[in-house]
Amino acid sequence: MSYQVNGHTIEHDEEGYITTLSDWSEELANVIAETENIDMTDEHWAVVNFLRDYYDEYQIAPAVRVLIKAIKKEMGPEKGNNKYMYELFPYGPAKQACKIAGLPKPTGCV
């Protein structure tokens, strides 16, 4: 199973998470988002970039409530809440945003 980006083949697992984290690129993020029926806006990118920074620093993808708390702290309560995050990523901010960000599935996320 794989994504096609600019003629390159990027392998992913049965749920769509890429298998080699260093394969990620912004073009790939757009391709993954398309398969998730998400039209990437600046607001989506803000969350995806936040997740990538978090992973870079702590080597894990955060749980949803940790993500929302951290976004709230960084971007304010109008963005750091469940409603806003589920509007951006209807099938779960951690699950969908992590997939687009090229991170592994969050620990404890089923």
Added chain:
Amino acid sequence: MSETKKFLYVNRKAPYGTIYALESLEVVLIGAAFDQDVTLAFLDDGVFQLTKGQDTGGIGVKNFSPTFRALGDYEVTKLYVEQESLEERGLAAEDLQAVTYEDEDDDWAEKPSIHIVSRAEMADIMADQDVVLSF
């Protein structure tokens, strides 16, 4: 709501070479969703898990030590390290990485999560728990 229980995760093994240390940390992160009173204990070779400057490049596995620094986000803020275990391995407090949390009840002041305790104090901490999980 069910009542809160005191959970202690006991870490006795070196960070790499076996999967115990990483599995323990993953269980802690997953368990943190259940709003229990969580404490981590590090003794024997487990004290190596918190050492700073870990580099796993040579053994081809992920260096997961930065993940301990995320524990504060999960409201896991009590990491006890046994003094005697450190000494027996030629380690001291300054060989450990800084793990902190922001105290919501104290205007988000940054406070250390790691506390060095004696073997006798560690025994008291263990005796005080409802559930002890050993890794």
